[in-house]
Amino acid sequence: MDLDLSAEQELIRDTARRFAKQELAPRAAARDAEDLFPTVELRALADIGLLGVNVPDAYGGMEAGVVAYSLVITELAKACASTTVAVAVTNMVAELICQFGTQHQKQRYVAGITGGKMLSGSFALSEPMSGTDAASLRTRAQRRDDGWVLNGTKQWITSGDESGVTVVWAKTDPESGARGITCFLVEKDTPGVSVGRHEDKMGLRGSSTVSLTFEDCFVPDTAVLGDLGDGFKLAMVALDGGRIGVASQALGIGLAALQEGTRYGLERKQFGQPIATFQGLQWMLADTATELDAAQLLILRAAFLKENKRPFTLEASMAKLYASEAAWRGCDRMLQIHGGYGYVKEYPIERLLRDVRVTRIYEGTSEVQRIVIARELLKRQDRLM
Numbered sequence: 001m002d003l004d005l006s007a008e009q010e011l012i013r014d015t016a017r018r019f020a021k022q023e024l025a026p027r028a029a030a031r032d033a034e035d036l037f038p039t040v041e042l043r044a045l046a047d048i049g050l051l052g053v054n055v056p057d058a059y060g061g062m063e064a065g066v067v068a069y070s071l072v073i074t075e076l077a078k079a080c081a082s083t084t085v086a087v088a089v090t091n092m093v094a095e096l097i098c099q100f101g102t103q104h105q106k107q108r109y110v111a112g113i114t115g116g117k118m119l120s121g122s123f124a125l126s127e128p129m130s131g132t133d134a135a136s137l138r139t140r141a142q143r144r145d146d147g148w149v150l151n152g153t154k155q156w157i158t159s160g161d162e163s164g165v166t167v168v169w170a171k172t173d174p175e176s177g178a179r180g181i182t183c184f185l186v187e188k189d190t191p192g193v194s195v196g197r198h199e200d201k202m203g204l205r206g207s208s209t210v211s212l213t214f215e216d217c218f219v220p221d222t223a224v225l226g227d228l229g230d231g232f233k234l235a236m237v238a239l240d241g242g243r244i245g246v247a248s249q250a251l252g253i254g255l256a257a258l259q260e261g262t263r264y265g266l267e268r269k270q271f272g273q274p275i276a277t278f279q280g281l282q283w284m285l286a287d288t289a290t291e292l293d294a295a296q297l298l299i300l301r302a303a304f305l306k307e308n309k310r311p312f313t314l315e316a317s318m319a320k321l322y323a324s325e326a327a328w329r330g331c332d333r334m335l336q337i338h339g340g341y342g343y344v345k346e347y348p349i350e351r352l353l354r355d356v357r358v359t360r361i362y363e364g365t366s367e368v369q370r371i372v373i374a375r376e377l378l379k380r381q382d383r384l385m
Contacts, residue, residue, distance in 0.1 A: 001304045005067075012064055013071040016050060020079035028080040031206030032351050035198070037162055038083040038206060039119065045087060046116030050076075055094050059106050060114030066241075066307040070248040070299055077252025078259075081355040082206030084252065086120050088245035089158045093121025093167055096238045097185070100226040105185060109165045118164025118188075123242075124154040124212055125169045125235055131156075132368055134169070134235055135178040139214065141170035147221055148172070148184065150192070150214040156362075160210040161195040164188050167238075168214070169231050181231035184223045192217030203354035240313050241306060242363045243320035247299045250320075250359040254292045254327030257352045261285060261334030264347075281337055288330035295323035314376035321369035324359035331356045 005013070023041060031038060045051050053069040055061025062068070069091060077084040094110045101109070112118035130137040139152025150170055160166065166186045173180030186193060196211030226234050262285060265276030275281055298319040305312035331353040335342035342349045360366045 001301060003300070005071075008064060009068045009071060012050075012053065012062065012068045013075060015048060016072040016075035017078075019045070019048065019050070020076050024076060024079035024083055028082075028206075029345075029348070029351065031080060031082050033205075033345070035205050037159075037208050038080070038086060039162070041080075041083050042086060042090075042119055043116045046114060046119075049114075051087065051090055051116070052094065052110075052114035054091065055098060055110060055114055059094075059098065059110040061094075061110075066244065066303040067300060070244055070303045073245055073248035074252040074255070074296075074299075077249040078256040080206065081249060081253050081352075082204045084249050085204055085207045086159050086162075088242070088249060089123055090120045090163075091245060092123055092238050092242045093163075093165065095241060096167060096183075096234060097225065099237070100183075100230075100234055101185075102222070104222065105225065109185060112164055120159045120163045122157050122159045122163035122166040123238065124157050124160065124166050124186075126154065126156045128153060128155045128211075132365065135181070135232060137169060137171065137181065139168070139170040140174065141172045141182060141184065143172075144218065148219055148223070150184065150186070150217040150219065152214050153196075154212045154214075156199070157210055157212050159208050160212050161198075162208055166212070167225060168212075169235060170214075172228055172231075176229065178232040179229050181235075182228050183225040183231045183234050184219050185225050186214075186217065186219055186223065190217060190219065201358075203351070203357055239363055240316050243316040243369075244299060244302050244306065244312075246359055246363045247295070247302070247316075247319040247323035250324040250327035250356060251292060251295050251299060253352055253356040253359070254288070254295070254323075254330040257327075257331040257334040257349060257356075258285070258288050258292060260347070260349045260352065261288070261337045264334075264338050264341075264349075275337070284333040284337060288326075288333055291326035292330060295319070295326045298322055314373060314380075317364070317369040317372040317376070320363065321366055321373065324356075325366060327356050328360060 049062050052061030057063045141148040168184045168186050172182040194213045199209040266274050268275045302312050302315035302319045335349045
């Protein structure tokens with residue numbers, strides 16, 4: 001793996017960095033305070049190609065690869081984590097359709113996302129009683145003539161009320177367990193879909209999170225994504241890739257926190273000198289910088305493997321686990337450097353700490369990542385014995 005970025009990757013990273021500083025950062029606090037969904041910002045991101053970094057050129061994407069996508073997510077997350085989560089989920093949807101969709105689905109939905117017509121995508125797997133145990137979902141899809149009727153409720157759906165298309169997981173054969181789950185593409189405003197309340201979240205308040213209820217919601221056969229019964233497989237594929245996105249997001253939040261802590265440490269004076277000159281605070285900065293650097297290396301390794309069509313499940317889980325926990329520790333340390341000022345909304349570190357906490361939960365909790373890592377290690381050991 002070459003650690004030097006290509007000219008294209010640097011250009012894309014720098015484009016995302018400029019957009020983040022100029023368009024996202026100035027309104028990040030307002031989005032958080034007023035629960036503002038970044039509609040204008042997502043359209044602007046589509047206009048400059050950043051909603052399709054890893055999407056084939058044929059469908060309006062840059063076709064720049066997973067490493068470039070990770071760099072974009074990190075740069076955007078430095079400025080506004082709420083906007084970044086909508087971008088990351090939209091990318092998951094676009095990638096899944098590119099990999100398993102028909103030509104018609106790719107042209108309609110992926111090109112619609114990259115062109116800004118559909119604004120965003122959403123991913124409806126979790127349910128009120130089904131989170132980590134995805135195979136236990138209760139949403140049903142019953143065969144009807146030339147289509148399917150969906151009934152059930154989904155929970156924690158990012159951009160669920162805003163997205164142009166939602167990937168919905170439902171059981172088409174309840175007796176077959178995980179093998180009886182199928183994916184469907186459901187468009188916005190389809191009859192039978194109702195949006196629940198907006199969750200009053202601790203962080204990522206500029207990102208919309210809702211429940212979706214399907215009541216006798218009819219979708220045609222052309223709405224099936226992939227093959228019947230392959231839904232669980234598609235979910236695992238999407239989650240593996242999604243973990244690289246969440247790790248990149250956590251890294252960006254952590255780097256923003258490190259910047260805030262360093263700035264404050266240099267500005268704040270006690271006992272006649274900047275507090276950054278005190279060894280205790282210097283160690284907080286040093287530990288955070290080192291851990292975030294290690295996190296980025298893990299992320300880039302996982303992105304490199306995925307980009308080169310090599311197995312990356314283990315590496316993606318390692319990156320997600322380490323980056324999310326390192327970013328959490330870093331944000332906590334940087335708030336400590338701020339002292340009492342870190343506990344009030346006047347300083348960005350308060351928002352960063354709230355935003356980073358969920359990265360240890362969604363796309364698989366830290367506990368789930370440890371299970372995945374151990375399982376993959378044991379598989380590899382079995383092959384060596």
